[in-house]
Amino acid sequence: MAQISPDMTISSVVERWPDAARIFARYGLSCASCSISKSETIMAGATGHGGGRVKVEDLMRDLNAYADSGKLPDNLPAANATAGAAGMKMRGMAEQKGIKHVIAVMSGKGGVGKSLVAGLLAVGLKRRGFRVGVLDGDITGPSIPRMFGVREKPVSSDGKTLNPPKSRGGIPIMSMNLLLPEEGEAVIWRGPMVSGAIRQFFSDVQWGELDYLIVDLPPGTSDAPLTVMQALPVDGVVLVTTPQALAAMVVTKAVKLVKQLGGDILGIVENMAYVRIPDGSTIEVFGPSQGLKLVIASNAPLIAKIPIDPEIARLADAGLIESYESPESEELIVNFLERAPEKHPQVPVA
Ligand SMILES: Nc1ncnc2c1ncn2[C@@H]1O[C@H](COP(=O)(O)OP(=O)(O)OP(=O)(O)O)[C@@H](O)[C@H]1O
Numbered sequence: 001m002a003q004i005s006p007d008m009t010i011s012s013v014v015e016r017w018p019d020a021a022r023i024f025a026r027y028g029l030s031c032a033s034c035s036i037s038k039s040e041t042i043m044a045g046a047t048g049h050g051g052g053r054v055k056v057e058d059l060m061r062d063l064n065a066y067a068d069s070g071k072l073p074d075n076l077p078a079a080n081a082t083a084g085a086a087g088m089k090m091r092g093m094a095e096q097k098g099i100k101h102v103i104a105v106m107s108g109k110g111g112v113g114k115s116l117v118a119g120l121l122a123v124g125l126k127r128r129g130f131r132v133g134v135l136d137g138d139i140t141g142p143s144i145p146r147m148f149g150v151r152e153k154p155v156s157s158d159g160k161t162l163n164p165p166k167s168r169g170g171i172p173i174m175s176m177n178l179l180l181p182e183e184g185e186a187v188i189w190r191g192p193m194v195s196g197a198i199r200q201f202f203s204d205v206q207w208g209e210l211d212y213l214i215v216d217l218p219p220g221t222s223d224a225p226l227t228v229m230q231a232l233p234v235d236g237v238v239l240v241t242t243p244q245a246l247a248a249m250v251v252t253k254a255v256k257l258v259k260q261l262g263g264d265i266l267g268i269v270e271n272m273a274y275v276r277i278p279d280g281s282t283i284e285v286f287g288p289s290q291g292l293k294l295v296i297a298s299n300a301p302l303i304a305k306i307p308i309d310p311e312i313a314r315l316a317d318a319g320l321i322e323s324y325e326s327p328e329s330e331e332l333i334v335n336f337l338e339r340a341p342e343k344h345p346q347v348p349v350a
């Protein structure tokens with residue numbers, strides 16, 4: 001007799017047969033980045049997600065063959081290409097911890113201002129009264145703590161969890177860099193270690209209740225950002241690019257990756273888009289905006305065009321990013337909130 005029926009919840013099946021997550025993922029029901037809730041049944045998931053194209057009979061046949069024989073069907077995506085049970089567990093944990101939304105900031109290539117955009121998002125949301133934390137997912141780089149001027153080490157009061165240090169403005173920040181004896185020390189990590197560390201940054205850190213946990217991902221569209229994305233219950237992704245980065249191509253690759261993981265691209269930020277000169281005119285140093293191409297490639301809106309601004313570089317280097325204000329960074333927040341997974345009432349900052 002079939003052990004699994006369509007009215008069982010996806011999470012109960014994954015709990016009992018963890019590798020069933022890989023079968024669900026094959027049918028477009030991966031759990032980390034989409035919003036499959038703990039109470040969703042297989043039937044509801046199959047009809048609600050995957051555009052209604054999920055063949056329930058085929059899914060049930062594969063699930064039951066696995067439950068009966070303990071053998072997974074052939075040609076499943078690799079375990080690390082699916083969010084799987086771990087992702088679902090993390091989603092439950094996010095709810096438990098009171099973290100409403102996990103937003104990842106990603107780019108196709110390095111040095112385009114990803115960390116800066118992660119910082120500006122956190123600062124702008126905090127200014128509007130949202131509860132925000134920043135998780136530095138780029139475990140080899142010191143950008144986030146440096147930009148916020150945070151050097152304090154996280155401390156543990158119970159020997160199990162860590163209290164993250166806070167920025168001047170009260171934003172909790174967790175970064176591998178804060179745990180190293182010396183800033184700038186080289187860290188060589190293998191994939192599973194990275195996943196483990198990032199999960200712990202999420203699960204074992206006392207973030208407190210947060211509206212948004214902003215995650216700065218490592219550069220690229222290969223293993224490094226993928227590993228971090230899979231380790232966390234990411235709700236939405238902000239893609240950062242620059243006009244010269246052969247933007248459309250790089251963005252297309254990033255878009256593919258996010259989609260593969262079942263994620264939602266909230267918007268694109270074009271950084272270093274132009275320079276404003278004292279007479280009020282602008283120069284597009286890196287060539288004309290790729291805005292339209294990006295929107296077409298990603299099917300997501302351009303939520304900000306940020307100029308090259310010496311003040312950004314100066315404040316970021318001095319650990320004072322929280323003092324930065326500009327109409328463009330304001331626009332970033334307004335547009336972000338318009339696209340954000342769930343709108344919150346705007347509470348005035350105390
Ligand atoms: N719009 C800007 N105006 C001036 N300086 C900028 C701007 N955006 C970023 N920078 C500076 O450029 C450098 C690279 O930015 P950032 O570290 O944010 O890039 P990244 O994409 O996170 O890089 P990585 O790939 O190494 O993680 C930093 O020194 C930052 O202060």
Ligand SMILES: [Mg+2]
Nearest residue numbers: 114115138143
């Ligand atoms: Mg960075």
